[in-house]
Amino acid sequence: MIAVLVVVVVFVKVLEQFGLLEAGYDDSVEDELELSAVRHRPEGLEQLEAQTRFSRKELQILYRGFKNECPSGVVNEETFKDIYAQFFPQGDASTYAHFLFNAFDTDHNGSVSFEDFVMGLSILLRGTVQEKLIWAFNLYDINKDGYITKEEMLDIMKAIYDMMGKCTYPVLKEETPRQHVEVFFQKMDKNKDGVVTIDEFIDCCQNDENIMRSMHLFENVL
Amino acid sequence: MAAGVATWLPFARAAAVGWLPLAKKTMPKPPVDNSSRSDEILYVNVSGVRFQTWKNTLDRYPDTLLGSSEKEFFYNEDTQEYFFDRDPEMFRHILNFYRTGKLHYPRHECIQAFDEELAFYGIVPEIIGDCCMEEYRDRKKENQERLAEDTEANEANDAPLPPHSTSRERLWRAFENPHTSTMALVFYYVTGFFIAVSVIANVVETVPCQPPKGMVKDLPCGVKYQLAFFCMDTACVLIFTFEYLMRLFAAPSRCKFMRSVMSVIDVVAIMPYYIGLVMPENEDVSGAFVTLRVFRVFRIFKFSRHSQGLRILGYTLKSCASELGFLLFSLTMAIIIFATVMFYAEKGTKGSTFTSIPASFWYTIVTMTTLGYGDMVPNTIAGKIFGSICSLSGVLVIALPVPVIVSNFSRIYHQNQRADKMRAQQKVRLARIRMAKKGTANAFLQYKEDHTLGDRDSDSTALCVKNRSAFEHQHNHLLHCLEKTTNHEFTDEMTYSELCMTESVGFRTSRSTSLSSQQGAQNNSTGCCPRRARRRAAMRLANSTVSVSRGSVQELDTLQFKTTSIPPQTRSSLNAQPDDLKLNCGDQDFTAAIISIPTPPANTPDESLPPSPTPVPGILRNTRATAYTHETVKISSL
Numbered sequence: 001m002i003a004v005l006v007v008v009v010v011f012v013k014v015l016e017q018f019g020l021l022e023a024g025y026d027d028s029v030e031d032e033l034e035l036s037a038v039r040h041r042p043e044g045l046e047q048l049e050a051q052t053r054f055s056r057k058e059l060q061i062l063y064r065g066f067k068n069e070c071p072s073g074v075v076n077e078e079t080f081k082d083i084y085a086q087f088f089p090q091g092d093a094s095t096y097a098h099f100l101f102n103a104f105d106t107d108h109n110g111s112v113s114f115e116d117f118v119m120g121l122s123i124l125l126r127g128t129v130q131e132k133l134i135w136a137f138n139l140y141d142i143n144k145d146g147y148i149t150k151e152e153m154l155d156i157m158k159a160i161y162d163m164m165g166k167c168t169y170p171v172l173k174e175e176t177p178r179q180h181v182e183v184f185f186q187k188m189d190k191n192k193d194g195v196v197t198i199d200e201f202i203d204c205c206q207n208d209e210n211i212m213r214s215m216h217l218f219e220n221v222l
Numbered sequence: 223m224a225a226g227v228a229t230w231l232p233f234a235r236a237a238a239v240g241w242l243p244l245a246k247k248t249m250p251k252p253p254v255d256n257s258s259r260s261d262e263i264l265y266v267n268v269s270g271v272r273f274q275t276w277k278n279t280l281d282r283y284p285d286t287l288l289g290s291s292e293k294e295f296f297y298n299e300d301t302q303e304y305f306f307d308r309d310p311e312m313f314r315h316i317l318n319f320y321r322t323g324k325l326h327y328p329r330h331e332c333i334q335a336f337d338e339e340l341a342f343y344g345i346v347p348e349i350i351g352d353c354c355m356e357e358y359r360d361r362k363k364e365n366q367e368r369l370a371e372d373t374e375a376n377e378a379n380d381a382p383l384p385p386h387s388t389s390r391e392r393l394w395r396a397f398e399n400p401h402t403s404t405m406a407l408v409f410y411y412v413t414g415f416f417i418a419v420s421v422i423a424n425v426v427e428t429v430p431c432q433p434p435k436g437m438v439k440d441l442p443c444g445v446k447y448q449l450a451f452f453c454m455d456t457a458c459v460l461i462f463t464f465e466y467l468m469r470l471f472a473a474p475s476r477c478k479f480m481r482s483v484m485s486v487i488d489v490v491a492i493m494p495y496y497i498g499l500v501m502p503e504n505e506d507v508s509g510a511f512v513t514l515r516v517f518r519v520f521r522i523f524k525f526s527r528h529s530q531g532l533r534i535l536g537y538t539l540k541s542c543a544s545e546l547g548f549l550l551f552s553l554t555m556a557i558i559i560f561a562t563v564m565f566y567a568e569k570g571t572k573g574s575t576f577t578s579i580p581a582s583f584w585y586t587i588v589t590m591t592t593l594g595y596g597d598m599v600p601n602t603i604a605g606k607i608f609g610s611i612c613s614l615s616g617v618l619v620i621a622l623p624v625p626v627i628v629s630n631f632s633r634i635y636h637q638n639q640r641a642d643k644m645r646a647q648q649k650v651r652l653a654r655i656r657m658a659k660k661g662t663a664n665a666f667l668q669y670k671e672d673h674t675l676g677d678r679d680s681d682s683t684a685l686c687v688k689n690r691s692a693f694e695h696q697h698n699h700l701l702h703c704l705e706k707t708t709n710h711e712f713t714d715e716m717t718y719s720e721l722c723m724t725e726s727v728g729f730r731t732s733r734s735t736s737l738s739s740q741q742g743a744q745n746n747s748t749g750c751c752p753r754r755a756r757r758r759a760a761m762r763l764a765n766s767t768v769s770v771s772r773g774s775v776q777e778l779d780t781l782q783f784k785t786t787s788i789p790p791q792t793r794s795s796l797n798a799q800p801d802d803l804k805l806n807c808g809d810q811d812f813t814a815a816i817i818s819i820p821t822p823p824a825n826t827p828d829e830s831l832p833p834s835p836t837p838v839p840g841i842l843r844n845t846r847a848t849a850y851t852h853e854t855v856k857i858s859s860l
Contacts, residue, residue, distance in 0.1 A: 003567070003604035061278070065229040068321075083230045100237055118231075124236040130241050139240045160241065184244060205243055214242050214249040220233055220266055 008149035040073035042114040074111040091165030103139040147195040265303035271310035286344040312339040324351035333361040393472035420458035459495040491521040538631040549623040560586045560612040567605040590616025669698040
């Protein structure tokens with residue numbers, strides 16, 4: 001009696017095995033096909049030349065490097081995180097990379113194409129101070145609603161401090177980011193309503209000499 | 223840093239603008255970048271194949287040859303390209319590394335050639351990509367093992383007897399390598415014979431013989447001819463004991479020797495006899511005594527010193543220990559499971575043979591190994607079902623680790639075969655190399671002769687002088703300079719041997735001659751004459767049949783020619799010394815024909831089981847005066 005039961009169970013199990021295999025096989029194949037179909041071709045060189053402030057040669061160099069790294073033509077967030085992890089090995093750069101990715105991904109489709117990449121770089125390297133400040137504001141404004149709240153700023157600050165890692169001098173304390181955010185808000189938030197708008201931000205930065213001076217630092221990166 | 227990172231650095235720096243409004247302190251000044259930003263195409267010519275690449279591509283890895291300023295050394299201004307005189311096939315892979323950031327290892331290339339190219343271009347092999355890393359590592363390990371084996375083989379077998387070895391060392395060497403002397407060989411054969419005799423005696427002892435008069439039952443021969451067997455046993459044990467004690471005496475490290483497997487086997491083989499002698503004829507212990515006699519069968523393992531195949535088998539089993547362990551473990555698990563199941567399945571039936579679970583073990587083992595004796599058979603349906611499942615699973619479980627063991631055995635066996643092949647080829651190679659060297663030495667002597675003769679008669683020698691290349695001229699001039707520096711001259715071997723003879727006979731030539739530099743080093747280290755004198759003495763002892771140990775360069779050199787009574791003409795014109803000492807080199811004193819006894823299937827009396835490279839038996843025959851012809855006959859070792 002028991003033996004019969006055992007045999008039946010074994011038989012069913014074997015059937016299940018084969019059944020499962022056949023059933024699941026097709027789905028996985030289709031899934032894979034879908035993923036690999038993503039490939040992006042950028043707009044023409046002339047268009048990009050018109051839209052950005054890079055010369056033709058610079059665009060060529062940029063694209064060659066970009067295409068080498070990402071043959072599919074787009075960068076996804078994981079790659080961003082990897083790259084930043086290599087630049088800042090002591091700490092955890094993933095959070096900041098996430099914010100940065102969102103800042104570059106202007107159309108919010110989850111991947112940064114070459115156009116996004118080059119537009120961002122154009123602003124950062126060849127843009128006016130105003131444009132750079134707007135870009136920075138965009139970076140801090142996580143939910144892109146036009147206001148920087150203390151929580152958003154705190155997130156950004158923590159992300160930046162995370163990149164430093166543990167071994168710093170002087171030793172990083174828990175409340176350092178918070179204190180930094182307080183200082184920032186004191187400076188920027190003129191009407192003390194707890195949020196920083198874009199106008200407050202730009203005004204404040206333009207009045208700060210240090211910030212103005214340092215805006216020109218990175219112009220000759222490329 | 224990886225290529226990817228280098229490309230993204232400008233981006234990361236640009237993105238640092240995002241920190242500026244938050245900065246607590248002022249930012250530092252950026253580094254001044256003087257290099258031109260524009261990209262240019264570089265031309266790299268590798269043995270005629272032109273490669274073109276962006277300068278940026280090569281700059282990605284600044285610590286390699288192509289990425290640093292080192293490549294400027296290879297720049298050719300006339301053709302405006304970088305020229306490398308290397309393999310273009312390999313360069314393709316190198317360049318792909320720069321382009322893609324991943325280094326691949328081409329499987330069809332030789333691992334050493336690849337390593338050399340990597341070393342030349344300054345690339346560390348560790349960055350080989352994951353896809354090819356395993357293959358690279360495997361090939362590299364194989365190569366290293368091969369090299370290690372070869373050097374080990376060379377050292378083990380070719381080291382001639384150190385000049386001042388004690389008798390103990392000589393004895394040990396004789397045991398390890400029976401081809402070194404006749405005595406060792408004789409001893410080796412004798413022990414082999416006695417092992418066989420002992421084993422056969424053990425076996426025959428139990429065969430039933432005709433009963434003697436007055437008895438009906440068949441007696442085993444061991445009882446009938448008790449005295450004869452006892453004498454034979456005694457003789458064998460005496461020989462074995464003697465051998466064991468000699469080995470113990472000769473062993474360089476007694477503790478290590480006593481711990482080795484072969485010595486344990488020896489002890490186990492002879493112990494029962496002594497214990498039997500010592501023990502009284504007691505009823506109680508005779509049972510134990512009978513058990514001890516079983517250990518006599520271990521004598522058969524002594525054959526492993528004589529057979530390489532046995533050693534390989536033992537080594538294989540040792541190296542497959544994990545697979546064997548897995549086999550055993552899984553078998554044990556399966557046995558326990560199935561035995562339990564069968565026992566409970568058959569519990570109800572009357573007269574069932576499955577009396578307990580341990581009793582079912584036997585059934586399970588017999589079924590799993592598909593033996594199926596049929597002494598225990600299930601009767602119930604459940605029992606039969608589980609019995610069939612048991613036999614099916616047995617086939618599976620046993621079939622799984624077996625291929626692993628087989629492949630291990632095959633690998634080790636082939637390695638051994640390869641070692642033997644290498645040794646045989648090595649000798650031919652060495653002979654050819656020696657001939658080539660002799661050729662150059664003779665060429666130099668010819669050159670000198672031409673020059674001295676050429677002073678008198680310029681016409682006939684002009685031709686031969688011209689036929690030599692500039693390289694030869696310069697080389698010969700160099701050798702000549704060396705001669706003048708050391709105030710010695712190069713000669714050939716015949717005159718050298720003559721001079722040695724004169725020195726040993728008692729004449730002292732004021733100039734010692736050195737052999738041509740290539741051959742001279744080894745000979746001069748031991749001094750030509752003392753060795754020769756000893757060799758002659760040894761030869762007289764050994765009655766002129768000496769087996770030659772393998773591959774030793776100088777031994778083959780010195781043993782292999784006869785002197786001629788005519789002094790060679792090349793010397794006479796050059797020697798300032800009075801060498802009209804007519805050297806009475808007695809031919810018989812010099813090397814006679816050396817023929818070694820055909821050696822047995824290649825074995826060394828090893829102490830341990832791992833296969834030491836075994837010497838290839840060779841028969842070296844001496845032919846005419848200075849011709850170096852070897853005929854090596856390889857007897858397969860298994």
